[in-house]
Amino acid sequence: MxxxxxxxxxxxxxxxxxxxxxxxxxxxxxxxxxxxxxxxxxxxxxxxxxxxxxxxxxxxxxxxxxxxxxxxxxxxxxxxxxxxxxxxxxxxxxxxxxxxxxxxxxxxxxxxxxxxxxxxxxxxxxxxxxxxxxxxxxxxxxxxxxxxxxxxxxxxxxxxxxPSPTDLYATIIHPQIEIKTSESRAVLPKEVALADAITQWSNVGSLIHALHTNDYNLLKDSLHDVIVEPHRSKLIPHYDDVKKASLKAGSLGCGISGSGPSIFSLSQGLEVANKVKEAIKLVYAETGIAFDIHVSKINTEGVKIV
Amino acid sequence: MxxxxxxxxxxxxxxxxxxxxxxxxxxxxxxxxxxxxxxxxxxxxxxxxxxxxxxxxxxxxxxxxxxxxxxxxxxxxxxxxxxxxxxxxxxxxxxxxxxxxxxxxxxxxxxxxxxxxxxxxxxxxxxxxxxxxxxxxxxxxxxxxxxxxxxxxxxxxxxxxxPSPTDLYATIIHPQIEIKTSESRAVLPKEVALADAITQWSNVGSLIHALHTNDYNLLKDSLHDVIVEPHRSKLIPHYDDVKKASLKAGSLGCGISGSGPSIFSLSQGLEVANKVKEAIKLVYAETGIAFDIHVSKINTEGVKIV
Structure with missing residues (x-):
């Protein structure tokens, strides 16, 4: 070959x-x-x-x-x-x-x-x-x-x-704006409150447990970010509205993808993930900012030969 | 009844x-x-x-x-x-x-x-x-x-x-000293470095994964504390020596139990847990401080009727 x-x-x-x-x-x-x-x-x-x-x-x-x-x-x-x-x-x-x-x-x-x-x-x-x-x-x-x-x-x-549940789907919106890496770094605090750090590692632990046990309710309870989101979400226009719409449409959680500007949601089932897509589209369609939006199942294989 | x-x-x-x-x-x-x-x-x-x-x-x-x-x-x-x-x-x-x-x-x-x-x-x-x-x-x-x-x-x-592996044992030493709760609280920082917090939640995540997958090597890699141990260990006489002896005797990890002064070790198998016990006894026997030491399997039942 x-x-x-x-x-x-x-x-x-x-x-x-x-x-x-x-x-x-x-x-x-x-x-x-x-x-x-x-x-x-x-x-x-x-x-x-x-x-x-x-x-x-x-x-x-x-x-x-x-x-x-x-x-x-x-x-x-x-x-x-x-x-x-x-x-x-x-x-x-x-x-x-x-x-x-x-x-x-x-x-x-x-x-x-x-x-x-x-x-x-x-x-x-x-x-x-x-x-x-x-x-x-x-x-x-x-x-x-x-x-x-x-x-x-x-x-x-x-x-x-x-491992992860087989019926988990992601909805990803990519607002066509540029966030400079330097800016998304600069907003991060060097120090965080111990109480917030505890909340975060409790959520990491429970997210891992939820993925192992296919527990969608616990996934929902774990997909929270008290450390980075409060700072970086300000760099993404209409972030709070997108998150609100996503959760209202039934997603398990919604957060910043990497350092943004993309925003991900996770949902149980393709149908919900599509509903979340439509709800987020409605929010962003009003902003005048161009965007891509995708629904994807979790790819359990990774990079592959085609 | x-x-x-x-x-x-x-x-x-x-x-x-x-x-x-x-x-x-x-x-x-x-x-x-x-x-x-x-x-x-x-x-x-x-x-x-x-x-x-x-x-x-x-x-x-x-x-x-x-x-x-x-x-x-x-x-x-x-x-x-x-x-x-x-x-x-x-x-x-x-x-x-x-x-x-x-x-x-x-x-x-x-x-x-x-x-x-x-x-x-x-x-x-x-x-x-x-x-x-x-x-x-x-x-x-x-x-x-x-x-x-x-x-x-x-x-x-x-x-x-x-869940946890069935062959996991704890060795617990209780040095007969008093640490005031107020003191063990006072040494805790209110803020921690983000980098340390990340290390800690990575370890929490991997510990949960290790417990789910019976991965003793990963347990060993996860049983670290970069947040609390550096502060509270100073309140426990000969803590570092106990930890060194525990790990050298083959334990998977050693840390402060709760707010101390007890120190726990986790080991794969009763035999190792007993070796750890003997190694820690040697350390503490030289200090002149009275102590209790126990080996215990992980109790998967909790409180029970006898």
């Missing part, structure tokens, strides 16, 4: 209570990529469609993660990478993670899978780092492993795969 | 990462209590052995929780409570919780179980509150439900029962 086409999915990081550690994988949104062996040694980005991203390997997220893997192997050939980007950079649903994951996953397949997903995460972290200026894996992990993940540690990489 | 004898177990609150929310139940240490119906209406503490505690119902933890339940029912008889206290008050292994739980559990049995364990927790909270000056349930929940518990909320009471 000399060429492979893969689908690298969008992801939701943080999941309300799990800032910096939790994430889940989407099914209906993602990038397509083609990875191809080539006689010339090295990593070459040969095609980028959809968004304007750098072709220089060292400046491209997919290129940097590919290089990290390439430097760990000893082969007499190289790889070409074609990127068909559907996830808008800066949308808050793991655009850079999808790129970082896609190249290393595809190369690993062409190489006969010398690396496991934990090792692939370590390579992908290098690519993710040039997009977000720091090493983190809360989007990479769900993109690679699928389903819900908890990043226990990034050095060494330790990813936990958390 | 007019009289019942019950065993109300000692418990370990916090469990390293889960300050204020996690707890587990011990098997080898606990109070015995007798609850008896009596013609005279009201709640009467008729016997206390072991430690010097108030006989006045309104001042006694078991009495206050009993009164909370008694005021919620309409009966033409009363209850007598005998307390055979084995858990030293102030030892950090849920002495007041055992008292608070014992009376309401016993009364509920004599009444034909009109209340479930969640409701019993709500009554017991009233008794616990007079001992600790605030309403909390991190010892009450494991004493009532057994096993590992997560207190999701106390108003309304919401307790999660977390």
């Amino acid at each position: 000399n060429e492979i086409k893969i689908f690298s999915p969008a992801t939701v990081a943080n999941v309300s209570c799990g800032f910096d550690v939790l994430g889940f994988c989407l099914d209906s949104v993602g990038d397509d990529m083609v990875i191809r062996k080539t006689d010339k040694k090295g990593i070459f980005i040969t095609k980028i469609e959809g968004f304007d991203l750098p072709f220089e390997t060292e400046l491209n997220v997919a290129g940097v993660s590919a290089l990290a893997m390439y430097n760990a192997i000893d082969v007499d050939f190289g790889f070409e990478i074609e990127i068909y980007k559907n996830i808008k950079p800066g949308s808050g649903i793991g655009s850079s993670a999808a790129s970082a994951v896609g190249s290393v996953f595809g190369m690993n397949e062409l190489l006969g899978r010398p690396f496991n997903k934990t090792q692939l995460t370590a390579f992908a972290i290098k690519g993710e780092a040039i997009a977000s200026k720091c090493e983190h894996a809360d989007n990479l992990a769900p993109a690679l492993f699928g389903g819900f993940t908890l990043v226990k540690s990034i050095n060494p990489v330790q990813i936990l795969e958390i | 007019n009289e019942i004898k019950i065993f109300s177990p000692a418990t370990v609150a916090n469990v390293s990462c889960g300050f204020d929310v996690l707890g587990f139940c011990l098997d080898s240490v606990g109070d015995d209590m007798v609850i008896r119906k009596t013609d005279k209406k009201g709640i009467f503490i008729t016997k206390i052995e072991g430690f010097d505690l108030p006989f006045e119902t309104e001042l006694n933890v078991a009495g206050v929780s009993a009164l909370a339940m008694y005021n919620a029912i309409d009966v033409d008889f009363g209850f007598e409570i005998e307390i055979y206290k084995n858990i030293k008050p102030g030892s950090g292994i849920g002495s007041s919780a055992a008292s608070a739980v014992g009376s309401v559990f016993g009364m509920n049995e004599l009444l034909g179980r009109p209340f479930n364990k969640t409701q019993l927790t709500a009554f017991a909270i009233k008794g616990e509150a007079i001992a600790s000056k605030c309403e909390h349930a991190d010892n009450l929940a494991p004493a009532l439900f057994g096993g590992f518990t997560l207190v999701k909320s106390i108003n309304p009471v919401q307790i999660l029962e977390i």
Whole structure:
């Protein structure tokens, strides 16, 4: 096999209570990529469609993660990478993670899978780092492993795969506004009240328990964020209205996807997730701000060959 | 049935990462209590052995929780409570919780179980509150439900029962020193670094996952406390030496039990738990401080009729 086409999915990081550690994988949104062996040694980005991203390997997220893997192997050939980007950079649903994951996953397949997903995460972290200026894996992990993940540690990489109910659906709205990463970082407090931290880890614990036990009521009780949402939600126009509409339409919870501006909701069943979509559309249609909105089942497989 | 004898177990609150929310139940240490119906209406503490505690119902933890339940029912008889206290008050292994739980559990049995364990927790909270000056349930929940518990909320009471591996044992040392509650409160920071809070909720999440999946290695990786231990451990003589000896002897983790001074270790298998016991004994035998030390399997049943 000399060429492979893969689908690298969008992801939701943080999941309300799990800032910096939790994430889940989407099914209906993602990038397509083609990875191809080539006689010339090295990593070459040969095609980028959809968004304007750098072709220089060292400046491209997919290129940097590919290089990290390439430097760990000893082969007499190289790889070409074609990127068909559907996830808008800066949308808050793991655009850079999808790129970082896609190249290393595809190369690993062409190489006969010398690396496991934990090792692939370590390579992908290098690519993710040039997009977000720091090493983190809360989007990479769900993109690679699928389903819900908890990043226990990034050095060494330790990813936990958390089971989830089969009837869980996400509704994602992406308002077409730009939030600067620097701004979404700047609003975060360096210190938090111990009482709030306790509430948050109680919710993380109960969310993990709810996912293990298919307890939708407990999911609903756990999807709260008392640490980050109060600060970052101010950067997203009409956030409170969207959340109110989502919960009123029957969602289990609604929160900021990653650092925003996308907003996710989780619902039991496709029907409710679609109702939530319609309710949120109504809110945003009145704002004059352009937006995309998707319903997706939880993608339990992660990045895959197509 | 007019009289019942019950065993109300000692418990370990916090469990390293889960300050204020996690707890587990011990098997080898606990109070015995007798609850008896009596013609005279009201709640009467008729016997206390072991430690010097108030006989006045309104001042006694078991009495206050009993009164909370008694005021919620309409009966033409009363209850007598005998307390055979084995858990030293102030030892950090849920002495007041055992008292608070014992009376309401016993009364509920004599009444034909009109209340479930969640409701019993709500009554017991009233008794616990007079001992600790605030309403909390991190010892009450494991004493009532057994096993590992997560207190999701106390108003309304919401307790999660977390499964645990069958081969898990606790080693508990109780140094015979007094730490004033006011002191153990005063050392706690009001604010914590966001980075530390993230570490803590990652550990809570992974601990819950480890308990669900019987993953002893992950238990070991999760039993860390970066928030409370650095402050409270200073109040316990030779804490660091005990912890070092415990881990060296093979325990999965070692931390402060509740607000101390007791120290718990968790181990895979009775043999390791006993080795941990011997290693800790060696440390404390040299200090000249009197101590009790116990090995206990995790008590999955909680308070029970004997």
